[in-house]
């Protein structure tokens with residue numbers, strides 16, 4: 034599974050980033066609390082220019098270069114095929130950042146780690162970005178991706 | 182089917198994953214000569230810097246081995262008998278195989294000079310090396326590191342973090358000579374000097390004296406409480422050569438990671454890999470490459486025919502809180518270079534017409550994923566695309582030809598903002 038961005042519907046409003054951030058690091062989707070009490074970190078990032086925008090999310094590639102190239106074993110694939118990073122093991126070497134063809138895996142300098150989309154795997158329902166996109170610009174799809 | 186793997190680190194774990202992606206049946210036996218389980222070599226510097234935080238640097242867990250039905254034998258393989266298809270261990274035990282993988286890695290280069298045996302002279306390659314340094318070092322000591330490649334730099338950083346006085350000696354004209362350009366190396370040199378780490382380039386080690394004096398060709402003489410030899414690594418090909426497998430600088434394999442014996446495969450630092458940019462076989466000694474080769478070899482041992490396209494040099498490393506990413510090779514001395522610099526960030530691109538052949542990025546990891554892939558997949562991008570990118574490098578300014586090539590993502594928006 035992966036979230037696919039449809040730039041033709043994207044308004045660039047950024048709600049995806051906000052709900053993504055609030056879904057992680059134990060904030061449980063509580064936007065008010067997350068942004069009042071902490072500095073929540075979004076996994077997927079809105080990209081674009083004044084002319085267009087799209088959410089840069091993880092393709093959860095089949096032969097994922099980030100999983101293959103992880104020097105610590107932190108970057109893994111779960112039994113559903115979702116690629117996620119085990120924060121306990123990530124040492125922040127950024128090898129995965131250097132290897133991600135989509136530029137999706139990002140450094141998080143405060144934590145000395147990387148962050149990426151995990152399809153909100155701990156939430157057990159559709160990813161927060163998809164659920165909260167007001168214009169249907171994000172869709173959950175099952176099509177497989179092989180990088181290039 | 183009996184799958185046997187010599188070596189138990191990165192390529193070996195890739196092979197277990199490859200074999201089990203295809204065959205649930207068949208036994209997998211790993212011969213672990215180092216007897217430390219599947220750990221990750223790059224993390225030995227993390228261990229040395231913070232031994233209490235990085236006590237466990239395993240690459241795959243015991244549960245992983247159990248779940249994949251892997252039997253581990255803690256012994257060195259001493260000989261391969263290709264006729265009887267057996268590995269003979271140092272303890273005399275024999276291990277029969279149907280398919281064998283040699284994933285024996287490399288070993289550090291030790292110069293042929295007197296004094297290298299002294300207990301205060303060390304290499305930095307194994308967890309045991311890091312543990313013995315941990316036991317030996319004391320704050321305030323003088324450490325001299327010979328070689329400023331990645332291993333030397335990570336050793337230097339760890340010893341500096343432990344409070345030693347650190348000197349780095351390089352034979353070439355600047356540090357990290359295989360990765361950096363003179364300009365980019367100067368940025369890192371300034372950073373190291375600022376932290377009190379002393380660098381000396383154009384110096385070649387000639388003698389190690391028993392009174393802890395180290396001599397160099399120029400006449401320079403330094404005192405060292407600890408001396409680290411980080412002069413590079415070479416593949417451990419003895420086992421393969423001795424049983425008649427084809428060996429050049431590393432074990433020679435075909436595109437399917439097969440040696441000249443159809444039942445024996447090899448992967449990781451022990452082989453020569455194809456550099457896709459030059460088309461030449463080279464020793465690449467990189468963890469992502471070792472894992473990928475191990476994985477493909479495993480699939481092929483289990484009966485598939487997956488070709489390895491080769492790889493490119495690529496590295497991401499943090500030194501003194503600065504990120505250094507680099508990928509590719511200088512395939513043409515006349516490459517055009519484009520440089521961008523702002524505050525502590527630096528990006529240098531090496532172009533061959535419409536192709537990117539190498540980049541060096543300091544404190545700018547976020548743009549490097551697409552750049553690495555542009556090089557590895559040789560994506561054609563018109564030079565003016567690079568000119569626009571280098572004016573303000575970011576993910577959003579990556580030339581759109583790249584995004585089109587990798588499929589789909591941003592098309593022009595029909596909405597007017």
Ligand SMILES: Cc1cc2nc3c(=O)[nH]c(=O)nc-3n(C[C@H](O)[C@H](O)[C@H](O)COP(=O)(O)OP(=O)(O)OC[C@H]3O[C@@H](n4cnc5c(N)ncnc54)[C@H](O)[C@@H]3O)c2cc1C
Nearest residue numbers: 188190191192214215222223258285286449450466467468
């Ligand atoms: C300090 C350091 C930092 C590094 N940092 C990076 C980095 O940041 N990025 C990167 O890409 N790469 C890095 N590397 C390189 C990376 O560690 C190697 O590319 C990788 O470990 C290769 O994996 P391998 O499985 O081929 O070999 P190895 O990891 O070397 O494993 C081979 C194993 O086989 C064993 N063996 C050898 N002969 C026998 C025998 N006869 N019988 C039984 N067992 C045997 C060895 O003892 C060893 O345990 C670093 C290396 C070092 C030393």
